[in-house]
Amino acid sequence: MAKILILIGAHLCTAPRPQKEAETLANAGHDVTVRGFWFDPELVKRDRILFANKKWRFEPIVDFQPTHRLHNWKIRLQSRLAKEQFQQFGIFSPGLLGYGVKAMLKVARQACADLTIVHSEAGLWVGNQLLNEGFRVGVDFEDWFSEDLPPTARAARPIAQLKALESRLARECIYCLTTSHALAEALAEAYQAPKPTVIYNTFPWAEREQIDRQKRDRKNLKLSSLHWFSQTIGPGRGLETLFQALPHLHIPVEIHLRGNYPESARQWLEPLVTSEWRDRIFIHPTVPNAELLSRIAEHDIGLALEYTDIPSRNLTVTNKLFQYLQAGLAVIATDTAGQREILSQQPAIGRLIPSQNPVALAQALKDLLCTPERLKTTKANSLKVAQENLSWENQVEVILKTANFLLGSDPLSYSILIMQPSISNLFFSKLHQISALRTIAKKILRGYTLRQPFHSGMICLDAVEHSWAWTGSRRYETFDRELQDKLLSLSRNYEILIDIGSNIGTMSLSVLLRNPNIKAVCIDPNSRAIALLQNSIGLNQLTDRVDFIEAAVSAVDGVLTFDESGSVTGHVSPSGKQVNSVSFARLINEQLSRKCLVKIDVEGFEVNLLKHLSSLINLTNLCLIIELHPLGFNTIGNPNDCFKSLLDSGAIIEDIRDQRLHQVEDKKFTQVIAKWSNE
Template identity: 25%
Template sequence: MRRAVCIVSPGNLASNPRVLKEADALHGAGYDVTAIVCDYNEALRQADDEIEAVAPWKAIRVPRARGEGVRARAVEQLARMLSSLGSSVPVSVAALSARTPVGALMRRAPEVPADLYIAHYVAALPAVAAAARRHGALIGFDAEDFHSGEGTDAPGDEFRMRMIQTVEQAILPSCSHMTAAAPLIGKAYATRYGVACPATLLNVFPLAMAPSHQRSARAAEGTRTFRAYWFSQTIGLDRGLQAFIKAMSLATTRVTLDIRGSNRWGHGDALMALAASLGLGDRVQLLPMAAPSEMVRLAADYDVGLSLETDVSENRRLCLTNKVFTYLLAGVPVVMSDTPAQKLLAPDLGPAARLCALDDPAGLAVTLDALASASRLAEASQAAWRLGRERYNWDREQNVLLQSVAAAFARQDRVR
């Protein structure tokens, strides 16, 4: 009899490629897979429809419940009151105080029988715990970030992090399967909650997304322009791009920068204004969002990709985002800021990566000038191309997931 696995995530289908990769891998390994996701973002609805139409596993899309926001605000007030009085906040109250679809997922997930429930993001943890209790099943968690370390100095963040810790502390020790998107994220969870260190499951992509051939490095073709690229869902001012633009103004090489992502908060406009003030207005441009399935192909046309994480939060210091691995699969070398996580990764990337300090634009300019030389760029590009095909791809990385899930079931079988 096939084992059933239910993946639960508070995002839309199209908003989290990691859920899709996990579902595909588990289905391919013979599991009966259901993904319970939300249907909140109208802008992603068409993309969700397209994904669901071809997915070999079942998708259940949970709509927004009427009055959900009002209830969340009321529960948040209760949680704040209890906290201010020095009382412990019950796990259910801590979970529901978040303005995320916790309640909707908690109602839907227990209706789907499974042998293992895997939560993505903290908002899904109460749902998988409730479902596992009803069906006598195992609990799993995929930590794409160190969620209780995502707080900054923003108003309300300290309270929000305490509520997340309350939920994580109550549920994570019961998990039979845990993965984390970076080694230091896994270590942070193990240290904070006394759980076994999660297996590292990097945010890499299938070889099928890679370009069919590697393009020649532009510097080797004789052009004087060195093209840099950065992408994310949303353009922000805490992603190290200001330092890079300042470095562009100091480099002897003519460096250009394309920034892809939503400019909904106007941060892209602020970056363009900075570029214009430095005489670089014609060398920086904003590009619209694109489908996750297109990210590798779109990156392949550049000379270097940027992963400029800052120390705005503990999580940003520990995470390894999908940017690094997108560039490698595209055959593009990467410039990474010297966060602890990226410093730990850099030796494994060899000539395909360059570390930089965001507080030293002049040093970054020297790095760019050096990398732009024809011979070094050719070496770096070739190294990136090789790493993407031999090591940092989902075809290989999915084995970490499958082994962890199989081990969880094997442990269960031994104690029965």
């Protein structure tokens, strides 16, 4: 059992994702505490109800309720001064990121948890400080904080500092979560980091048992009902599009909006609503978390009308979409990248419409409201998808796997596991830069296995043989990245990847971790490389999708000699150790009843393998991606002979940028793709 601390920036009742995270980790046996802040007495009551009788605890870091205002004046003053200092002089201080940032760091230090998970802007700074002090840190990018503001508001915010804090956590935290694949890929690209693990903002299916079946919102049960909710009713949340759509909608329907509704919001909203619709728009206050699902379930269609102009909001998938599914509502969602990710997978749950397009919204409403049977079917589809695909229960194992993998490492291996250039240049890389120390390092680290973040998982490497991938700026995730991504793209159309010359599995892992629908066969005669690859496959829980063959690939089954020198350049050679070999034709033919993607990187020996293409039984099921080595490479490289063998077999040959090839240069390394058609 581990001690886990979850840090949030506000009330517990406004943070459903950390609640579910705490519940998941506590149910797995961990000792979990959530720490946040209290501001509003009414929300404090809701918080107390939420954590009553839970296996995990909630405690406020600072209580900012009005009755404690005098006690907390110092923290409020620090925050005010931080904002003034930044606006006047451009000087950053952590107080810019929220009230009580230093108090948050203090409680994290005192907790001395095995894992501290941060969720807020303030948590970004606290997480960075904890990393400096050697703590295990996790991060959940519920929002992309540095990209979560309209242009007019960015000037007053420390964007550069937020990006720096995000970048380090994205690169160094193994427990790194976010809300959609669109956002995960954007974060990975922006910060050259491993892709965060995606945990959708879904809700437990079991909560449906608490639905009270009452009709407290609805006024006329004969009319269909639309529902929209947020913390606050106001501009910039898609309601403008709804009100502009109403003149195009000539169907009687109730519209229910839920959220905090200050006087400023009333003054903004009322002029937007035409007189004929005012008596059919109903405003409701927020309700306790335990009641929200019941109130949503009263209605028929849920509106998720997010805008695309702010990157964070465009890329995420909000809570409301998943809560509509949990409640069994048809969904009308705007085509943000995040919402498109869900509706493209599950189109039967509703309609995807262009953002800020009132006419499209009105038409989508008509499509559902004018055909009661269609609306009924769409609502049923939403429930089915929520139960079978998009419930919190379906994601529990992913969270536990990510947390348990990190918690299973000791502090020393963890520091090496997440090592980045800024750290390694201070110490470990020195072992390889100074001759005498390099000799020592090769002795003390020989056979030591390191683990490095790699896409959404980990890759194992040898501390000495693969020192180039951890002592400097290079990492395996960026090694031959264009080739990794091309293999991934190709793999979408194939059932199995055969990796000939797999080494430690850079290419296989890159595909397996990012394409859940493909299996792999990995072949390499280097016993150390195969052992490292098997470790990686086990760590990433991919064992049921991979077969290993420790052998070279040649013309026939038998034995040949193999030179293992070099981290990625072992090759068939006249001298070296004897290894088993398997027949190229037999290996491929055994798989060609299904569509096969075959990667070949055998350091020049490909010239011998491609001579046997005529022995393959079903070339139209095959795609080869081959590294052709220069003429004379390892004494056997001959790219022109390889090219001729491919042409003679009837292959269509392209480079990895999809350009047709008619010849290759014999002095260059060339990646080629070969396919065969039925024509």
